[in-house]
Amino acid sequence: MKIFSLASRNLKEVYRDPISVILGLALPVTMLVLFSSIYKRVQLPQFSPEWMTPGIIIFSYAFLIMFSAVLMVKDRESSFLTRLFTAPLTSSDFIFAYLIPFIPIALIQTIVCLIVGAIMGAGYVNIMLSSVIFLFAFIICISIGMIMGALLTMSQVTGFGSVLVTVIGLFCGAWAPLKEMGGIFETIGYALPFAHAVDASKYLLSGSSFSDIQTNFYWILAYSIILILLAILSFKWKMKQR
DSSP states (O other): OHHHHHHHHHHHHHTTOHHHHHHHHHHHHHHHHHHHHHHHHHOOGGGSHHHHHHHHHHHHHHHHHHHHHHHHHHHHHTTHHHHHTTSSOOHHHHHHHHHGGGHHHHHHHHHHHHHHHHHTTOOOSOHHHHHHHHHHHHHHHHHHHHHHHHHOOHHHHHHHHHHHHHHHHHHSOSSSOHHHHOHHHHHHHTTSHHHHHHHHHHHHHTTOOGGGGHHHHHHHHHHHHHHHHHHHHHHHHHHHHO
């Protein structure tokens, strides 16, 4: 199928920049080791490996926003996509062809962080249910990257993407519980999907059941559906401008 041919080509393009892939993996692992080391000294619950690991996994997906957006913008600005528009592919085909290559990266990020967390002392329960949360968080981040890649220029992606990664870091609740921080951090954080994904994965890995995180689950499910539809519509609109 042509969608898999394009996905295979995109996969090769992604791995032509191994430095970005390595940094996207090395930084979350370094942060996990750092905070786990702090926990051994000060014993603050929010720095325990059990609580830090799922938050850092979600945060690591934020880097995929930049990677996916840059890949699409490069193809747009090189007219590669313009030539492909003559192929019998729909907008959704294009979006999934750009989403698929990042699945192995997200999978490696997740597995490595879970392993490092376990080495640092974390114990996990309900890994399968947590994987569903991680999947939706991944789809959300890639969809945002696709929207940026379809609508923005390279310079805009670089600037806006850096700000977006910072915002996700501040409001995802990976470093400190937003409910304890309160105020604008809690309000904005829980209006976005990332804090819900962090909370859901934390509680599931700590032994909570699905009923305990239903609100968080439906929140990120809704966001993932809406954002991937917006990515498809953004790409379709851009195609019509050609």
